[in-house]
Each structure stands twice: as structure tokens, then as C-alpha cells.
Amino acid sequence: MNLDNFFYPSSVAVFGSFRRGAIAYEILRNIVEGGFEGKVIPVNPKGGTVEVTGRTLKIKPRLDEPVEVAIIAIPAKFVPGLIKELKGLTKGAVVISAGFSEVGNAKLEEELVRAAKEAGIRIIGPNCAGIFGVHGKFFGSFEVRVKPGGLALISQSGAFGGAALAMGNEEGVGFSAFVSYGNAADLNESDFLRYFADDKNTKVIALYIEGVKDGRRFMEALRYAASKKPVIILKAGKSESGARAASSHTGSLAGSYEIYRAVFRQVGAIEVEEMEELFDAAKAFEMYEQAGKRVAIITNSGGPGVLATDKLESLGLEIAQLSEKTVKVLRASLPPQCSVKNPIDLIADADYGRYRRVIEVVCQDDNVDALLVICVPPIFIPSEEIARAVIDAKCNKPIIVNFMAGELVREGIRLLESHGIKNFPTPERAARAIAWLAKRQDF
Amino acid sequence: MNLDNFFYPSSVAVFGSFRRGAIAYEILRNIVEGGFEGKVIPVNPKGGTVEVTGRTLKIKPRLDEPVEVAIIAIPAKFVPGLIKELKGLTKGAVVISAGFSEVGNAKLEEELVRAAKEAGIRIIGPNCAGIFGVHGKFFGSFEVRVKPGGLALISQSGAFGGAALAMGNEEGVGFSAFVSYGNAADLNESDFLRYFADDKNTKVIALYIEGVKDGRRFMEALRYAASKKPVIILKAGKSESGARAASSHTGSLAGSYEIYRAVFRQVGAIEVEEMEELFDAAKAFEMYEQAGKRVAIITNSGGPGVLATDKLESLGLEIAQLSEKTVKVLRASLPPQCSVKNPIDLIADADYGRYRRVIEVVCQDDNVDALLVICVPPIFIPSEEIARAVIDAKCNKPIIVNFMAGELVREGIRLLESHGIKNFPTPERAARAIAWLAKRQDF
Numbered sequence: 015m016n017l018d019n020f021f022y023p024s025s026v027a028v029f030g031s032f033r034r035g036a037i038a039y040e041i042l043r044n045i046v047e048g049g050f051e052g053k054v055i056p057v058n059p060k061g062g063t064v065e066v067t068g069r070t071l072k073i074k075p076r077l078d079e080p081v082e083v084a085i086i087a088i089p090a091k092f093v094p095g096l097i098k099e100l101k102g103l104t105k106g107a108v109v110i111s112a113g114f115s116e117v118g119n120a121k122l123e124e125e126l127v128r129a130a131k132e133a134g135i136r137i138i139g140p141n142c143a144g145i146f147g148v149h150g151k152f153f154g155s156f157e158v159r160v161k162p163g164g165l166a167l168i169s170q171s172g173a174f175g176g177a178a179l180a181m182g183n184e185e186g187v188g189f190s191a192f193v194s195y196g197n198a199a200d201l202n203e204s205d206f207l208r209y210f211a212d213d214k215n216t217k218v219i220a221l222y223i224e225g226v227k228d229g230r231r232f233m234e235a236l237r238y239a240a241s242k243k244p245v246i247i248l249k250a251g252k253s254e255s256g257a258r259a260a261s262s263h264t265g266s267l268a269g270s271y272e273i274y275r276a277v278f279r280q281v282g283a284i285e286v287e288e289m290e291e292l293f294d295a296a297k298a299f300e301m302y303e304q305a306g307k308r309v310a311i312i313t314n315s316g317g318p319g320v321l322a323t324d325k326l327e328s329l330g331l332e333i334a335q336l337s338e339k340t341v342k343v344l345r346a347s348l349p350p351q352c353s354v355k356n357p358i359d360l361i362a363d364a365d366y367g368r369y370r371r372v373i374e375v376v377c378q379d380d381n382v383d384a385l386l387v388i389c390v391p392p393i394f395i396p397s398e399e400i401a402r403a404v405i406d407a408k409c410n411k412p413i414i415v416n417f418m419a420g421e422l423v424r425e426g427i428r429l430l431e432s433h434g435i436k437n438f439p440t441p442e443r444a445a446r447a448i449a450w451l452a453k454r455q456d457f
Numbered sequence: 458m459n460l461d462n463f464f465y466p467s468s469v470a471v472f473g474s475f476r477r478g479a480i481a482y483e484i485l486r487n488i489v490e491g492g493f494e495g496k497v498i499p500v501n502p503k504g505g506t507v508e509v510t511g512r513t514l515k516i517k518p519r520l521d522e523p524v525e526v527a528i529i530a531i532p533a534k535f536v537p538g539l540i541k542e543l544k545g546l547t548k549g550a551v552v553i554s555a556g557f558s559e560v561g562n563a564k565l566e567e568e569l570v571r572a573a574k575e576a577g578i579r580i581i582g583p584n585c586a587g588i589f590g591v592h593g594k595f596f597g598s599f600e601v602r603v604k605p606g607g608l609a610l611i612s613q614s615g616a617f618g619g620a621a622l623a624m625g626n627e628e629g630v631g632f633s634a635f636v637s638y639g640n641a642a643d644l645n646e647s648d649f650l651r652y653f654a655d656d657k658n659t660k661v662i663a664l665y666i667e668g669v670k671d672g673r674r675f676m677e678a679l680r681y682a683a684s685k686k687p688v689i690i691l692k693a694g695k696s697e698s699g700a701r702a703a704s705s706h707t708g709s710l711a712g713s714y715e716i717y718r719a720v721f722r723q724v725g726a727i728e729v730e731e732m733e734e735l736f737d738a739a740k741a742f743e744m745y746e747q748a749g750k751r752v753a754i755i756t757n758s759g760g761p762g763v764l765a766t767d768k769l770e771s772l773g774l775e776i777a778q779l780s781e782k783t784v785k786v787l788r789a790s791l792p793p794q795c796s797v798k799n800p801i802d803l804i805a806d807a808d809y810g811r812y813r814r815v816i817e818v819v820c821q822d823d824n825v826d827a828l829l830v831i832c833v834p835p836i837f838i839p840s841e842e843i844a845r846a847v848i849d850a851k852c853n854k855p856i857i858v859n860f861m862a863g864e865l866v867r868e869g870i871r872l873l874e875s876h877g878i879k880n881f882p883t884p885e886r887a888a889r890a891i892a893w894l895a896k897r898q899d900f
Contacts, residue, residue, distance in 0.1 A: 035837065037836075117794055156836070158864070158865060169760075170760070171758070171759060171760030171761075173757075173758030173759070173760055173761065173805065173833045174758065174760030174761060174764075174833075176833065176834065176862070177758075177761065177833045177834070177861045177862040178862070179862075180834065180861070180862035180863050180864060180865050181861060181862040181863050181882070181883075183863070184862075184863040184864065222760065224760070224763060248764075250760060250763040250764050250767060251763050251767065252767045252771070253766060253767045253769075253770035253771060254770065255766045255769075255770055255776040255799075256763050256764075256766040256767035256770060258798075259759070259762055259763045259766050259798075259800050260759075260763045262759075262796050262798065262802075287885075288764075288768070288883060288885040288886075289761075289764060289883040289884065289885060290882075290883050290885070290886070314616075315614070315616030315617065315620075316614060316616070316702070316703075316705075317612075317613070317614030317616055317617030317665065317667070317693060318614075318616065318617060318620065318732075319702055320614075320667060320693040320694050320699050320702045320703045321617075321691075321693050321699075321731075321732060323696060323698045323699040323702050324693060324694065324695045324696045324699035325731070326696075326698075327696035327697065327698055327699060328695075328696060333698040351560055353705050355701075355702075355705065356698075357702050359705075362616065390616045390617075390619065390620045391619065391620070391623070393480075393599070394478065418620045418623070418624060419619070419620040419621070419622075419623035419624040419627075420623050420624050420626070420627040421601070421623060421627065422601060422623050439624070439733075440624075440731060440732040440733050441732065442730075442731040442732060442733070443731075443733070
């Protein structure tokens with residue numbers, strides 16, 4: 015099902031109050047500030063004008079021309095009526111308004127669904143945080159805007175989604191789209207999975223779910239999506255108390271976690287355990303589709319190299335056995351204090367040339383599938399130099415980078431990111447990133 | 458053994474080159490910029506002066522007066538000779554210089570140890586990154602200076618230690634001391650464990666080790682330290698390849714990890730699996746000595762509450778069963794959409810009053826041992842308000858806080874930190890923090 019009208023609209027109408035601070039106002043502001051290039055129509059029966067970031071927009075008392083998508087943030091009880099009015103004027107509506115089944119008002123939600131069906135309008139929500147189509151510069155939500163990239167985030171929980179956008183953005187994740195689907199009265203996770211599976215700007219899909227309503231449909235959609243690109247899942251409500259909490263939160267039956275887990279494995283989806291892992295996996299898959307299991311570690315400090323080694327092994331990966339040729343070439347070109355066994359320790363004074371040469375030599379070794387490059391703050395040279403070595407090195411295998419620590423390598427990390435290379439802040443998180451890439455190859 | 462002369466010296470001599478960028482210069486700069494209030498004497502046979510942060514210091518060609526500690530960053534081969542010269546002038550020397558047993562020069566290291574013994578000087582190092590006594594404003598290392606607090610970090614790997622200082626500092630950890638002990642020719646992890654166990658500014662000790670030389674001595678020191686305060690351990694070289702890498706890095710026999718693990722458990726040390734966990738555990742123990750297992754979760758968003766619930770249960774903690782009285786009081790004072798079952802969902806418009814009241818009510822429930830307070834960016838109020846509620850709430854039980862996400866709650870987190878309340882960036886990391894506190898109580 016094509017949802018381009020939601021995520022790449024050429025026109026949008028926003029319904030609600032345009033007082034500063036009101037939800038509809040905040041969404042309008044986000045759309046305008048985000049640089050949306052299509053038509054934007056604020057709608058409120060009172061009419062008037064609204065000022066957003068220096069632009070004055072006329073508020074229409076009612077919508078009188080077709081738009082590709084409507085965003086609705088008016089009191090719940092008026093929503094079904096508005097949907098009827100929109101018949102013929104739009105094919106898609108995002109209902110932000112709360113006050114439906116999530117507060118026990120199932121009847122109003124049924125009314126909404128009926129109205130939408132009769133009007134030929136598909137609904138996202140109600141009780142949701144809205145949507146982003148980042149590559150269409152369409153920020154149809156009050157959540158913080160994010161940098162463009164490859165991740166489509168589908169979240170059952172609006173607040174989780176909002177927090178994940180803000181944190182992911184800071185962690186260096188790039189987004190293609192975001193959808194908070196709330197009560198899923200009409201469109202739900204299965205529809206979005208299928209749509210983003212075919213969306214050309216989406217490289218990886220991440221899904222936060224507590225439960226689904228139609229298990230069979232979900233499984234088929236997940237299978238389809240995972241056959242096209244990596245799908246990362248954070249399933250909440252796994253424990254007994256968690257499932258109870260989820261049921262009181264989204265009203266969804268969390269169901270037996272064992273069944274979910276079996277399904278995730280069967281279709282090749284990547285299940286993560288924690289919010290932070292979701293970002294890390296997304297970053298890895300934004301860069302690479304997959305990786306093999308035999309990893310070479312290149313570091314300028316022994317300790318972090320050992321930590322990475324431990325983590326890789328505990329995750330079922332292999333510390334690559336370097337070929338004799340590689341060892342020979344490394345031995346000939348490195349200072350005697352360097353360790354040329356994997357993990358390869360370039361020691362504290364490693365510079366641009368040493369890093370770049372070693373990355374290129376190791377990359378050509380047939381025993382190596384992926385590289386983990388670690389850099390602790392070099393003492394006498396700026397971290398940008400090492401970043402530059404990673405950027406310049408000719409290597410056609412996945413390279414996962416761990417520059418630490420914080421402030422001291424900030425510039426290096428910035429330079430890497432400007433070249434599409436995402437940083438993982440600890441050796442263990444970098445190791446886990448490779449493990450996810452390898453899981454995908456395994457499947 | 459009293460090591461106050463190392464960590465709270467009233468005078469220090471630094472030996473080495475004072476060219477800008479040289480190791481001795483960087484250490485001198487760190488000492489001066491760090492606000493050291495004792496006497497600082499740069500020593501180099503060439504004499505002259507050195508300018509540091511606007512101050513001009515006279516370089517003595519040789520040390521001719523007693524100091525509490527000497528920091529030595531001269532070529533390795535000259536170190537034993539210098540130690541002999543220092544007889545009677547100091548009782549402690551930190552040898553930064555590399556080029557001893559770690560590069561196969563065991564003989565020079567033996568010579569160093571012999572000279573030190575004869576001179577009555579205790580040695581930290583050689584081949585180390587130096588030491589910090591943060592509360593004595595003594596930054597005797599080239600590593601980045603850190604904020605004062607309760608963590609004493611003992612690191613076998615200098616580079617790991619340096620990275621951990623920088624990252625910990627950014628993560629909100631406060632430090633009492635740091636010691637990188639390098640080759641451990643004389644003083645080693647056991648001495649530092651015992652010393653920090655009795656140091657009044659140290660609330661928690663963290664130890665990064667790859668291996669130890671004297672297992673029995675280590676076990677006794679660890680037992681002693683863990684009987685006094687929480688000891689967090691990150692053991693590297695756990696896997697087969699990791700142990701091999703460790704042996705080539707610090708030359709230490711990593712030994713069977715199973716034995717280490719049994720010892721850690723037996724003495725009640727807290728073993729963490731990852732670098733990031735080391736910071737999180739340290740933060741938790743800087744605030745609290747321990748906690749019980751029954752946790753109440755208070756949140757303004759359902760999803761993160763469910764994630765915290767899952768993680769707590771998977772870590773063996775309990776979601777507290779609130780007393781009837783608590784439920785009644787909460788029900789009476791909260792809007793009907795709020796969930797008064799644990800996790801307690803205060804919903805999106807929760808403000809100062811709602812958070813504070815609920816924290817105080819829940820804190821008085823005898824079924825509750827600890828509180829996990831979650832805050833996603835409130836839509837209509839600044840996060841500082843919620844931070845203020847946590848600060849003002851009268852509660853004598855451990856409260857672990859998870860404010861997310863990033864930029865949007867930055868001011869709230871800053872306010873919390875200025876009141877000694879450390880933030881955990883995800884629900885799962887906050888849950889794990891409580892699990893460590895509970896482990897300590899269990900023991």
C-alpha cells in the first residue's frame with residue numbers, strides 16, 4: 015500500500031488551535047521551520063492569521079481545496095464529524111487528538127473508523143504524536159526535528175518515539191521517516207512495515223511495539239520487510255509485569271513473548287534488548303547491510319582492544335586469524351613495540367599514516383570480514399588525523415569505529431560523521447554493532 | 458598502608474622535559490591549572506624556566522629539598538639512577554617513563570625496584586599515566602582533569618584509564634582519585650584497594666584489571682575493600698582471545714576467568730560487563746550505598762515505564778506491589794487517566810506538583826525500597842520543573858532518575874546534577890543502576 019501522500023505530501027492541512035504553544039501550532043511551526051516546500055493550510059473555524067517563524071499564514075475557517083494529508087489536533091468528539099467533511103478533499107488523516115479507546119471511549123473510535131471508511135480516508139492514530147517524512151522535509155509532528163538519513167522509526171508509543179528521535183539524533187542516527195501510530199484504529203505497524211520496506215530512502219526500519227492486534231498479518235508484513243532490508247525490533251512488555259503495564263498503556267495484548275521471539279528469529283528480524291541498542295543497530299545498518307563474522311581489531315591502546323575482543327567473542331564472533339602475508343607486511347612496516355597479532359596494537363603514537371596503512375593492509379586479508387577501529391585520544395596529534403585516516407583508507411569491507419573519549423575526540427567524530435561514518439562510544443557497543451551486521455548475514 | 462603522600466601531597470617535583478607538548482610539561486601544566494596549592498618544583502639538568510598558564514616557574518637542575526612525591530618522565534635508562542639520587546628527598550615516585558618490562562626490558566625494571574628499595578621510595582609504575590588526588594587538587598597526570606566526587610578509579614591500562622576519566626567526567630561521574638599503575642613493579646592494585654577502602658573522600662572504588670600477579674594478596678585486599686565500600690570491577694581478558702591479547706598488552710597472566718568471577722562474588726565485589734556499566738554503577742554508588750529489591754516506577758510516559766519494568770524484572774528485581782493505602786491516596790489526587798498501579802503513569806501533562814506529591818506518597822509505602830523516576834520531555838513545561846520536584850521531594854529512599862532525551866531535558870539534568878542527583882540516560886540503564894545497588898544489599 016502506497017503511503018506516499020503521508021510521508022511525501024505536496025500539500026498539508028493542519029486542524030486545531032494556533033495559539034502559541036498549542037499542539038496544532040507546534041506542528042505547524044515544525045512543518046514551516048522544517049522547510050516543507052509544498053502548500054501548508056492552517057484550518058480553524060475562527061479564521062484569522064497565524065505567525066510562524068516570521069511568516070504570516072492565513073487560517074482558513076474550513077478546508078475548501080484538496081490536500082494530500084490532513085493533520086488533526088482538535089477535541090476528540092469533533093474528529094468523526096471533521097473526517098466526514100473531508101470526504102473528497104484528502105485521502106489521509108493523521109489524528110493527533112487523544113480521548114478515544116485509550117481512555118475507554120471505544121465507541122468514539124468506532125465512529126471515527128466508520129466515518130473514515132465512508133469518506134475513503136486512511137487514518138494514522140488517533141492518540142498519536144504524528145509523522146515525519148524527513149527526505150520530503152515534512153515534519154508533521156510536534157516532536158523534535160531530526161537529521162536526514164536511513165532509519166524509518168515506527169513507534170507504538172508516542173512518547174517513546176519522541177524521546178528516541180531526540181536521542182537518536184544526538185547519537186548520530188539519520189532518519190528517513192517517523193510514525194507514531196497511537197491506537198492504530200486503521201493503519202498499523204504492518205502497513206508501515208510494508209511501506210518502508212519499499213521506500214527508497216529507508217535503509218533500515220526500527221519498530222517499537224508493545225503488542226499487535228493481528229498476529230498473522232504482522233508476521234507476514236515483518237517477513238516481507240525483513241526480506242527487503244534490516245528490521246530492528248524493540249519489544250516492550252516482555253516480562254510478566256511489563257506485559258501488564260503495556261496492556262494498561264496501549265491497551266494491547268502483549269501476548270507471550272516467546273511467540274514474538276520465535277517469529278522475530280524466523281523472519282530474520284534483529285531484536286534488540288534496550289533503547290540504546292536500537293540506536294546502535296540503526297547506525298550500523300545505516301552504513302552497512304551486513305558483515306561476516308571474522309573481525310580484525312585495530313587500536314592505539316591495548317586495554318580497549320582487549321575489551322572489544324572479549325565482547326566480540328561473547329557475541330559469537332571470531333577474532334580473525336590474520337594471514338601470514340598480512341603479519342609479515344605489518345611487521346615490516348610497524349615499530350617493534352606494536353603488536354601485529356589481532357587485536358593489532360598500533361600504540362599511543364600511531365598517526366595518520368600508521369592507521370591508514372594498517373587498515374588497508376588488513377582489509378585485503380581474505381581471513382578478515384570486518385574491521386573494528388579503536389582510537390583513544392592520541393597524545394600528540396589531533397583526533398581528526400586518525401579520523402582522516404579512516405576516511406581516506408581504501409577498504410571495501412565494513413569498518414566500525416570506536417573513537418573515545420568524549421570532548422577529547424569530538425572533532426574527530428564530527429569529521430567522521432560528515433563523511434557518513436558513525437561513531438560508537440565504547441569498544442563494547444562497537445563490537446555489538448558488528449554482531450548485528452553478522453546476524454543479518456547469517457540469516 | 459598510607460599513600461597520602463601520593464594522593465594528598467603538599468609538595469611535588471616533576472622530572473622531565475618542559476618543552477610545550479612534552480609529557481613532563483603537560484603534567485606540570487595539569488598540576489598548576491588544576492589549582493594545586495602545595496609547592497611545585499620542575500626539575501631538569503638544563504635548568505632555566507618554564508611558563509605555565511601565565512606563571513613562570515624556575516626549573517631546578519636537581520632536586521635539593523624534600524618533596525612528598527616525585528613524578529618522573531625521563532628516558533627509562535636514567536630512572537634507576539634518579540631514584541638513587543632521590544634517597545632521603547622523597548618517599549614516593551610515580552614513574553611515567555615507558556621502556557621497562559613491557560618492552561622486554563625486565564632487567565631495567567629489576568634495577569629500578571632494587572634502587573627504590575634501597576632508597577626507601579615506593580614506586581607507582583613504571584609505564585603508567587600517573588595519578589590524581591582530586592580532593593587535594595592534585596592532578597599528577599597528563600590525562601584530562603575531572604570533577605571532584607566519590608569515585609576512585611584504579612586502572613591497569615593507562616589508556617583505558619584516560620578514556621574512562623574523560624568519558625566518566627562527561628557522564629556525570631565525580632572522582633576522588635585516579636591511579637594508572639602500569640607495570641606495577643612495586644605498588645599494585647592490592648595496595649590501592651586497601652588505601653582507597655580507608656580514604657574518606659572515596660565512596661566507591663572502580664578497578665580495571667587484565668590480570669594480577671599475586672592472586673591471594675589481591676583476594677584479601679579486595680575482600681577488605683569490599684567490606685568497607687562498593688568495589689566495581691571491569692575484568693578484561695575474559696575470553697580466550699581476550700586473555701591472549703591481555704597477556705601481550707600488560708604482560709599479565711589473565712588466568713582463568715572463572716576463578717576471578719568466583720572471587721568477585723565471594724567477596725561481594727560488583728562485576729560489570731562493559732565500560733559504560735562501570736560509569737553507571739559508579740554514579741549509582743556515588744549517591745547510595747545500597748537499595749532493596751522492590752522498586753516503584755514513576756513516569757510521565759507509558760512506553761519507557763514498560764521498558765524499565767521489563768529490565769528490572771529481567772535483573773531479578775521486583776515491581777513493588779503498592780499498598781492499598783498508597784493506591785487510594787494516589788487515586789484520590791491524580792487525574793483519572795493516570796495509572797496508579799506500578800508503574801505509575803502520571804501522563805504527559807504531569808507537572809511539579811504531581812511528580813513531587815507522588816514521589817512523597819510512594820516513598821512512604823513500606824512495600825517500596827527504591828524509586829525509579831522517568832521523565833520524557835514534558836510538552837508544556839520545562840524539564841527543570843520536574844527536576845525541581847525530584848530535588849524538593851522529601852524521601853529517604855534511593856531515587857534513580859532517567860530524564861530523556863538529550864537536548865530537550867539538558868537543563869533539567871543540569872539542575873539535578875547541581876544537587877548531586879545523577880541522571881541515567883535510558884530506562885534500562887536506570888534499572889541496571891538499581892540492580893547494582895540491590896546486589897550490594899544482598900551481600
